[in-house]
Amino acid sequence: xxxxxxxxxxxxxxxxxxxxxxxxxxxxxxxxxxxxxxxxxxxxxxxxxxxxxxxxxxxxxxxxxxxxxxxxxxxxxxxxxxxxxxxx
Amino acid sequence: xxxxxxxxxxxxxxxxxxxxxxxxxxxxxxxxxxxxxxxxxxxxxxxxxxxxxxxxxxxxxxxxxxxxxxxxxxxxxxxxxxxxxxxxxxxxxxxxxxxxxxxxxxxxxxxxxxxxxxxxxxxxxxxxxxxxxxxxxxxxxxxxxxxxxxxxxxxxxx
Amino acid sequence: xxxxxxxxxxxxxxxxxxxxxxxxxxxxxxxxxxxxxxxxxxxxxxxxxxxxxxxxxxxxxxxxxxxxxxxxxxxxxxxxxxxxxxxxxxxxxxxxxxxxxx
Numbered sequence: 648x649x650x651x652x653x654x655x656x657x658x659x660x661x662x663x664x665x666x667x668x669x670x671x672x673x674x675x676x677x678x679x680x681x682x683x684x685x686x687x688x689x690x691x692x693x694x695x696x697x698x699x700x701x702x703x704x705x706x707x708x709x710x711x712x713x714x715x716x717x718x719x720x721x722x723x724x725x726x727x728x729x730x731x732x733x734x735x
Numbered sequence: 736x737x738x739x740x741x742x743x744x745x746x747x748x749x750x751x752x753x754x755x756x757x758x759x760x761x762x763x764x765x766x767x768x769x770x771x772x773x774x775x776x777x778x779x780x781x782x783x784x785x786x787x788x789x790x791x792x793x794x795x796x797x798x799x800x801x802x803x804x805x806x807x808x809x810x811x812x813x814x815x816x817x818x819x820x821x822x823x824x825x826x827x828x829x830x831x832x833x834x835x836x837x838x839x840x841x842x843x844x845x846x847x848x849x850x851x852x853x854x855x856x857x858x859x860x861x862x863x864x865x866x867x868x869x870x871x872x873x874x875x876x877x878x879x880x881x882x883x884x885x886x887x888x889x890x891x892x893x
Numbered sequence: 894x895x896x897x898x899x900x901x902x903x904x905x906x907x908x909x910x911x912x913x914x915x916x917x918x919x920x921x922x923x924x925x926x927x928x929x930x931x932x933x934x935x936x937x938x939x940x941x942x943x944x945x946x947x948x949x950x951x952x953x954x955x956x957x958x959x960x961x962x963x964x965x966x967x968x969x970x971x972x973x974x975x976x977x978x979x980x981x982x983x984x985x986x987x988x989x990x991x992x993x994x995x
Contacts, residue, residue: 742976742977742980744973744976745973748969748970749973
């Protein structure tokens with residue numbers, strides 16, 4: 648089962664690199680925000696899988712919960728700033 | 736960043752989520768000795784919940800919940816807890832933050848006194864960090880002008 | 894392989910499939926609002942399935958309750974942040990893409 652989690656983690660990491668393309672080259676700042684939100688969502692699943700591989704699940708659950716919180720708050724902050732500034 | 740968002744979805748969802756974020760911040764402070772966390776991390780999460788309230792509900796309503804003066808008082812109060820525990824150990828006759836001496840007051844063995852005192856200083860650190868994070872965000876969003884200054888400027892101009 | 898492990902594998906594979914679909918959508922769609930469709934819905938479903946799979950693998954303990962808590966939080970928070978970004982884009986005057994005639 649550890650090998651299965653490792654393969655899944657490596658596949659998700661490849662998807663993170665693909666999303667990074669949209670985060671770097673997205674035309675305009677809105678595409679970049681969407682890319683970073685997607686990267687954050689995949690990162691939290693990778694963190695949990697790493698916890699299962701190393702048999703220390705209790706430690707990585709708290710970290711992934713905090714990352715979900717910060718992803719949410721950061722995306723709302725960036726969207727609010729763009730709404731007021733009015734420029735893409 | 737301080738205008739009230741006229742979107743009912745974001746306001747309703749954040750009103751549901753903010754108490755649970757604060758409960759989670761308290762959990763992170765309390766379990767610092769066993770899982771990743773501690774005083775500073777829990778304080779940052781707590782401050783982030785206040786920032787979310789300010790972003791979604793506007794500046795005036797956030798000011799009724801926690802004003803700049805209250806944030807200043809909270810930050811000093813947290814520091815008072817931390818150095819108060821240290822001074823208590825000094826008064827009892829030992830070094831500055833030597834928690835083992837507290838066992839004479841608390842009537843427990845010195846190891847347990849150390850554990851309780853560490854929890855106490857973590858709580859103090861958490862309160863201070865929460866107040867400072869929120870106060871920095873307040874200063875950035877208002878440009879450093881408090882309501883008392885606005886009254887002074889208005890009175891002077893006319 | 895116990896029953897828990899056998900039951901959790903389809904959930905994890907389903908989650909991975911939705912992640913791949915969401916990423917392909919993010920890269921290949923022609924317009925910003927279409928990409929937001931893909932990542933907003935696909936990522937939420939994928940995270941939900943993956944976390945349920947991991948919770949079943951762990952069994953019934955405090956850890957699996959915390960994993961379910963993260964899943965409920967993502968279920969509430971991810972669509973809200975998608976809504977916030979799309980509203981900001983509409984306020985900035987971004988026009989949706991339409992297919993040209995012919």
